[in-house]
Amino acid sequence: MAHQPRRPTASRSDNPWPVSTAPAPRRTIELAPDEALRLLGSIPIGRIIFxxxxxxxxxxxxxxxxxxxxxxxxxxxxxxxxxxxxxxxQGIVVAYEADDIDIESRLGWSVVATGYCRLVTDPAQVARYQTMLHTWSDQHMDQVVRIHPDLVTGIRLVAADGAT
Known part of the structure; x- marks a missing residue:
């Protein structure tokens, strides 16, 4: 067997994110579904899981x-x-996740919405959504999907002492 050279490993100084050996304690607070969906709607990007x-x-x-x-x-x-x-x-079951967590303070929230994803086929609805939602990609985004969440869960990460 031929000897493979070792790859260099990243040192701590190569890590652009602050590394803390003892992070401040955090509490997790469960969010009500309405509050979780409101937070999801407050940011423009998330991840679809299918x-x-x-x-x-x-x-x-x-x-x-x-x-x-x-x-x-x-x-x-x-x-x-x-x-x-x-x-x-009926579509397919998907999960949609979005969050807003500060890397340094480690405070924020995370939301997951689970439900059926269906193609929007009505031309008037497609045109309406094309005016409401401008894509970030340079690809021609001519398809629209709608996720109707049946289950919405979320958490908020707060400092253990309640300070934000």
Whole structure:
């Protein structure tokens, strides 16, 4: 067997994030579903988690909320589109996760919405969502999917002493 050279390892000084040996204690507070959905709607980006080739897959996407549903634009060849088409009229079960956690203070929140994802096929609705949601990608995002969350959970990370 041929000897493989060792790869250099990153030193602590190569890490751009602050490393703390003793982080301040944190408390986790469960969020009510309405509050969790409100927080999710307060930021423009999250991650959709769906099944591809029988394995979980996550993709970062931008979104808007519309009447409690999560709306995402994507392109025709996206794995999410083909999965949703294979799911038929009921769609496919997905999870949508978004968070806002400060790296230094380690305070913030995280929300997961789980529900059925369906393609939006009505041309008027597609046109409406295309005006509401401007994609961040240079790809032609002509497909729209709607996630109707059946389960919304979330946590808030706060300092153990209650200070934020």
């Amino acid at each position: 099944t591809r080739h029988a394995l979980p897959t996550a993709r970062p996407v931008n979104h808007v909320l519309d009447a409690g549903d999560i709306i995402i634009r994507t392109h025709e060849g996206a794995a999410l589109v083909s999965s949703a088409q294979q799911g038929g009229p």
